[in-house]
Each structure stands twice: as C-alpha cells, then as structure tokens.
Amino acid sequence: MPPINRQVLLKSRPAGIPQAENFELAEAAIPEPGDKQFLVRNEFLSVEPAMRGWVSAVANYATPVGIGEVMRSFTAGTVVKSRHPGFAEGDKVMGMLGWQDYAVSDGSNITRKVMETGLPLSLSLGVLGLNGVTAYFGLLDLGMPRPGDTVVVSTAAGSVGSAVGQIAKLMGCRTIGITGGATKVKLCTDAFGYDTAIDYKSGDLDAALKAACPRGVDVYFDNTAGAISDAVIKQIATGARIVICGTASLSSWDPWPMGPRVERHILVKRARMSGLLIFDYAHRYEEAVGRLAQWIRDGKLAYREDIVDGIEHAPGAIAELYRGENLGKRLIRLSSE
Amino acid sequence: MPPINRQVLLKSRPAGIPQAENFELAEAAIPEPGDKQFLVRNEFLSVEPAMRGWVSAVANYATPVGIGEVMRSFTAGTVVKSRHPGFAEGDKVMGMLGWQDYAVSDGSNITRKVMETGLPLSLSLGVLGLNGVTAYFGLLDLGMPRPGDTVVVSTAAGSVGSAVGQIAKLMGCRTIGITGGATKVKLCTDAFGYDTAIDYKSGDLDAALKAACPRGVDVYFDNTAGAISDAVIKQIATGARIVICGTASLSSWDPWPMGPRVERHILVKRARMSGLLIFDYAHRYEEAVGRLAQWIRDGKLAYREDIVDGIEHAPGAIAELYRGENLGKRLIRLSSE
Numbered sequence: 274m275p276p277i278n279r280q281v282l283l284k285s286r287p288a289g290i291p292q293a294e295n296f297e298l299a300e301a302a303i304p305e306p307g308d309k310q311f312l313v314r315n316e317f318l319s320v321e322p323a324m325r326g327w328v329s330a331v332a333n334y335a336t337p338v339g340i341g342e343v344m345r346s347f348t349a350g351t352v353v354k355s356r357h358p359g360f361a362e363g364d365k366v367m368g369m370l371g372w373q374d375y376a377v378s379d380g381s382n383i384t385r386k387v388m389e390t391g392l393p394l395s396l397s398l399g400v401l402g403l404n405g406v407t408a409y410f411g412l413l414d415l416g417m418p419r420p421g422d423t424v425v426v427s428t429a430a431g432s433v434g435s436a437v438g439q440i441a442k443l444m445g446c447r448t449i450g451i452t453g454g455a456t457k458v459k460l461c462t463d464a465f466g467y468d469t470a471i472d473y474k475s476g477d478l479d480a481a482l483k484a485a486c487p488r489g490v491d492v493y494f495d496n497t498a499g500a501i502s503d504a505v506i507k508q509i510a511t512g513a514r515i516v517i518c519g520t521a522s523l524s525s526w527d528p529w530p531m532g533p534r535v536e537r538h539i540l541v542k543r544a545r546m547s548g549l550l551i552f553d554y555a556h557r558y559e560e561a562v563g564r565l566a567q568w569i570r571d572g573k574l575a576y577r578e579d580i581v582d583g584i585e586h587a588p589g590a591i592a593e594l595y596r597g598e599n600l601g602k603r604l605i606r607l608s609s610e
Numbered sequence: 611m612p613p614i615n616r617q618v619l620l621k622s623r624p625a626g627i628p629q630a631e632n633f634e635l636a637e638a639a640i641p642e643p644g645d646k647q648f649l650v651r652n653e654f655l656s657v658e659p660a661m662r663g664w665v666s667a668v669a670n671y672a673t674p675v676g677i678g679e680v681m682r683s684f685t686a687g688t689v690v691k692s693r694h695p696g697f698a699e700g701d702k703v704m705g706m707l708g709w710q711d712y713a714v715s716d717g718s719n720i721t722r723k724v725m726e727t728g729l730p731l732s733l734s735l736g737v738l739g740l741n742g743v744t745a746y747f748g749l750l751d752l753g754m755p756r757p758g759d760t761v762v763v764s765t766a767a768g769s770v771g772s773a774v775g776q777i778a779k780l781m782g783c784r785t786i787g788i789t790g791g792a793t794k795v796k797l798c799t800d801a802f803g804y805d806t807a808i809d810y811k812s813g814d815l816d817a818a819l820k821a822a823c824p825r826g827v828d829v830y831f832d833n834t835a836g837a838i839s840d841a842v843i844k845q846i847a848t849g850a851r852i853v854i855c856g857t858a859s860l861s862s863w864d865p866w867p868m869g870p871r872v873e874r875h876i877l878v879k880r881a882r883m884s885g886l887l888i889f890d891y892a893h894r895y896e897e898a899v900g901r902l903a904q905w906i907r908d909g910k911l912a913y914r915e916d917i918v919d920g921i922e923h924a925p926g927a928i929a930e931l932y933r934g935e936n937l938g939k940r941l942i943r944l945s946s947e
Contacts, residue, residue: 517876517877519877520873520877523871523873523874526874529871530871531869531870532869532871533868533869534835534836534866534867535872536832536835536854536857537860537863538885539883539884539885540856540886541885541887542885543885543890545882545883545885546876546884547876547881548876548877548878548880549880550877550878550880
C-alpha cells in the first residue's frame with residue numbers, strides 16, 4: 274500500500290473545460306479514522322464530464338470545489354481500517370472520496386457498498402455506477418421509450434450513451450447513435466448494437482439523420498447540446514421526448530452561449546424536454562444496478578473501459594474526455610505498491 | 611341578413627406577421643346546403659396569434675391556407691338553414707368556418723355546439739373557446755401547479771394569459787404577470803388578480819422578476835418566447851415546468867432565430883419544457899368549458915373582449931394583435947343587416 278496519501282488539488286478555477294494546469298499534485302499524511310469513521314484506500318478514480326460543473330463558479334447544482342481542495346470525484350476502493358459499525362475491513366465501496374489515495378469517511382459520502390459478485394470493482398464507476406444508472410433512469414423515466422420508437426443518442430459510444438442505446442434495444446426501439454470518428458462509429462454498431470451510427474464529423478448530419486429517421490425522432494437522449502442537438506431537434510416526431518443529460522459540446526456557460534431557439538419545435542411537435550440529474554435518483558440506485566448487473570452477466574449489455582495507470586494522469590484527464598480521446602469509461606487506476 | 615357572402619381571402623404569403631395587404635375582401639353568392647349539410651351565418655370572427663402559423667409555408671402542425679382561399683378562422687354563429695339531422699335552425703355553433711359571413715358545413719369543421727346558457731355567444735371564441743381551454747389544459751395538465759407555487763405568465767393580460775393567471779390563483783398559487791405598458795399592468799392586478807404585474811417595456815426585467823420570485827419560478831406559462839422567456843428561465847426553481855403555448859415575440863421562424871441556449875438551465879434545475887397544442891385536447895373541451903363557464907357565473911373568472919364591427923377590419927387585425935393594440939380578446943362582429 275502507498276505509504277503516503279497522494280492527492281490532486283484544484284489550483285485555479287478554469288474558464289471552460291478544466292485543464293491539467295488547473296490542478297496540482299500534493300502529498301499528505303494518511304489520515305486516521307476517528308470514532309464511527311473508516312479509512313478507504315481508493316483503487317479507481319473516476320473522470321467525468323460533470324466535473325467541469327463541479328469546479329465552475331457558475332451557478333450549478335453543487336457547491337464548487339474550493340481552490341486548494343482535493344478534486345471531487347467518485348472513487349471505488351476498499352475499507353482498510355474501520356471504527357464504524359456499518360463498514361468492515363475488506364468492504365468494497367463506491368463514493369465521493371476525491372482524487373486521492375486514501376480518504377476517511379463517516380459513511381455520508383459513500384454512495385453504496387459494491388456487492389455485485391463476479392464483476393470487476395471498476396464497473397461500479399462506469400456501467401454499474403453513475404453512467405449506467407444515468408442511462409437507465411434517463412432513458413426509462415424521462416425518455417419513456419415504446420417498442421418501435423426511434424431513439425437517437427449523442428456521444429453514443431460513451432459510457433452513458435452506449436448503455437442508453439443498448440437499453441433502448443432491449444425495449445424494442447430502433448437506435449441511432451451519433452458519435453465522432455470511424456473508430457467510434459464501428460464501436461457503436463459492432464459493440465453496442467446501434468441500428469445506425471452517424472459520424473457527426475464527416476458529411477451532412479442533417480441528411481444522415483433524415484435518412485436514418487424517416488418517421489422522425491421519438492426519443493433524443495442528449496449528452497452534448499450544441500450543433501448536434503440543433504440538427505436532431507429539426508427531426509423530432511410529434512410527442513417526442515428530449516432528455517437533457519449533458520452539454521459536452523459547449524465549452525462554457527459564461528457568457529450564456531447562443532443557439533437556434535427551441536420553442537417553436539417544442540410547441541409544434543408537442544414535445545417535452547426534461548433535465549436529468551442522477552443524484553435525484555439516489556434512493557433508486559440499487560434497482561438500476563441490479564438490472565444492469567444482470568444484463569451484463571447475461572451478455573446483453575456490453576461496456577468499454579479505458580483505464581490509465583497512475584494518479585499523475587488525473588489532472589489532464591477531464592480535458593482529454595472533452596477532446597473525445599477515450600474509448601470507453603475513463604478511469605485512473607491507483608498503484609497498489 | 612346580409613344578401614351576399616363577404617369573404618376575406620389570403621392574397622399573398624406573408625414573410626413573418628401577416629399584414630392587411632396580405633388579404634383581400636371579396637364577395638360570393640350565399641352557398642346552398644346540400645344533403646346532410648347546413649348553412650351557418652357567422653356573427654363573430656376570431657383573430658388570434660396562431661393565424662401567423664396558419665398562413666406560413668414553414669413546417670407547422672396545420673396545412674397552410676392556400677392563396678385565394680378564405681382565411682381560416684374560428685367563428686361563432688347561428689344555423690340558418692339545415693338539411694343535417696344533427697343541426698337545427700337556430701342552433702348556435704362554434705367552428706372553423708373562416709373569415710366570411712356564411713359557410714356551409716357538414717359538421718366536420720364544427721368544434722362544438724354552444725350550449726352555455728345566459729352567457730354571450732362571443733365568449734365561445736374567447737374565455738369559453740380556445741383561449742380559455744388552452745389556459746385550462748396548458749396550466750393544469752402541463753404546468754401542474756401546486757398550492758404555494760410561483761406561477762409566471764407572459765402576455766399576462768391577454769385572452770389566454772389572463773385566464774391562466776386566474777386559474778393559478780384558484781389553485782392557491784402566487785401569480786406574476788408579465789405584460790407591456792401601464793394600462794395592461796393595471797388590468798393584470800385590478801381585473802385579473804395577479805399578485806404582481808411586471809411591465810417588460812419599462813425598467814429591468816431581470817431585477818423585477820428576481821424581486822417578485824424570491825424562491826424562483828415553479829411554473830412558467832409562456833406565450834411569447836424571446837427575450838421575456840430568456841429572463842424567466844434564468845429564475846426557474848428546481849423542478850420547474852415550462853409550458854410553451856405561443857411564440858408571439860418572434861416575428862419569423864425562417865431563418866431559425868437565435869437565442870440563449872436553454873439546455874444547461876433545464877439540466878441543472880431538472881426542469882421540464884412542454885409544448886401545448888390545444889387541438890390535442892379536443893376530446894376534453896367540454897370538461898374545460900363547463901368549469902370555465904361555472905367560474906364566470908360565480909364571478910371567479912374575469913375576461914375582457916375587444917370587439918370591432920365590420921369584416922373590413924379583419925385583414926389588419928392579426929398585425930394589430932402582434933403590436934399589442936387590443937385590450938381583451940379581439941373579435942370581429944359581423945353586421946346583421
């Protein structure tokens with residue numbers, strides 16, 4: 274086990290996408306758990322688009338990470354010392370323990386104990402973590418797909434999008450994935466079962482969408498906002514459901530970015546646009562994780578991980594995500610030496 | 611009764627708001643009803659913002675009115691001759707009979723028989739017509755107000771908005787009306803019972819909204835889109851419902867107008883934006899009309915009419931509506947001579 278606690282601290286507040294230089298590596302003593310506390314050794318650190326919001330000073334759903342504080346992050350690890358009656362040494366946990374080797378917890382920042390047998394711990398940060406759970410509730414509760422619906426997913430090969438596409442297929446929908454580049458297009462059709470995959474970086478997105486969705490788009494699961502959404506909204510069918518899950522394509526919200534106005538499309542098509550924040554579904558995580566884990570065991574739900582070794586890769590990892598460099602859920606694996 | 615059938619025909623397709631010169635007056639013979647048909651003499655012609663869409667060639671929910679055709683319009687009138695078993699001479703009807711003195715119908719373009727006793731026929735085109743029914747279903751079915759909610763209404767003194775504000779008050783909500791000019795502000799508070807009325811033409815709308823909605827906006831009933839909506843969406847509360855009912859402030863949808871992107875607000879506030887098209891509620895009109903009529907009889911629902919005499923005023927009436935010149939539901943009353 275590492276003899277010190279390596280940490281990634283927020284050094285400066287980014288304007289837009291957080292870059293490596295907004296963070297710094299630091300070392301601290303391994304903390305001691307007090308009464309009703311326990312010590313977790315993190316094995317995997319998560320990297321996700323939402324981190325942009327967590328370090329932004331712009332009004333948001335979460336208090337921003339303070340300058341000099343450990344970067345907020347989901348992590349998965351093992352309880353290595355416990356003075357808490359509910360957590361025993363050896364328990365696997367997933368929670369908001371930050372970009373660091375060790376964290377002391379009283380349980381309040383633990384999202385869940387990881388109980389899935391026979392599946393890697395890393396999945397608790399991806400397809401069995403917030404990504405899969407987001408796909409599950411966003412698609413089923415807000416998207417309300419029906420068999421025969423045409424479902425369009427942006428960042429279709431990503432860790433949320435790939436699960437959305439596959440769950441929509443399980444529901445009997447036609448799935449159209451929008452992604453960037455030939456490699457991800459191939460991943461969409463070969464690994465994630467999309468009926469059609471569209472490369473937004475090549476050719477005419479409007480024409481490709483029109484050809485793929487002759488009866489219009491019934492459900493649009495949106496991870497990007499921006500130009501991709503503008504193209505999709507032109508093709509929505511009457512009664513369409515638009516799930517706003519992320520805004521990856523927009524680099525800043527200050528100043529407020531401009532785009533084509535959606536009101537007329539929403540009105541004429543009697544569509545519904547809903548925002549999803551997965552923390553609202555915390556009380557139902559186990560429902561989703563149970564289903565998702567079973568689909569994985571049954572070979573019905575594929576996933577990809579893109580694991581990088583060493584905490585020194587964390588500072589640049591958010592920017593890499595926004596550049597679309599990863600193929601699969603980006604995780605940082607911490608050295609066990 | 612008029613000895614000929616005066617009609618208003620669409621002469622040219624407007625770019626944006628329809629102007630008087632886009633129409634022409636014409637005269638035709640009074641048509642004879644055939645078997646299973648009846649003749650209606652129109653007494654009131656409606657004028658409404660949606661007419662812009664009906665004459666536009668831009669994709670819409672309705673086939674555009676053809677050049678040379680009678681302008682599409684709701685009207686209220688009396689059956690004066692009938693060869694139809696379901697309609698008798700003397701029946702009062704409301705339907706899509708166009709800007710003209712007379713129309714033959716087989717019943718398919720009749721919205722409903724007007725049965726409300728003791729109330730003026732003209733109300734069937736306003737507070738007991740599509741305007742009131744739109745307010746009823748838009749607010750209750752899509753806005754889903756709860757007692758204590760803060761409800762903001764744009765074009766708050768208009769024929770839809772004024773009913774929305776009053777129904778929201780009946781539900782125990784705090785109501786904030788946005789309107790233009792001192793006369794309409796006074797109408798909002800004195801006639802329609804808004805807790806606060808804001809004049810968007812004077813002063814700082816952002817500041818006025820912030821002061822009026824200290825806990826944010828729970829329901830926004832939107833008749834305008836544009837700059838007013840941009841100000842309101844900045845103030846929405848978590849879980850807000852935005853009802854898109856009209857887009858009066860935007861003069862054209864071709865080219866697609868730009869504005870601040872809504873996605874981040876929808877996401878962060880887990881809000882829902884829904885489009886309303888009242889024709890989807892046709893099977894439930896009587897439910898709404900029955901309630902609305904009772905509220906009027908009980909003195910709980912105030913309305914304003916702005917009636918102009920003579921079909922020659924119809925051509926310019928849509929543009930007047932968009933300039934906000936009317937105080938109350940704008941109707942054209944046809945001469946009975």
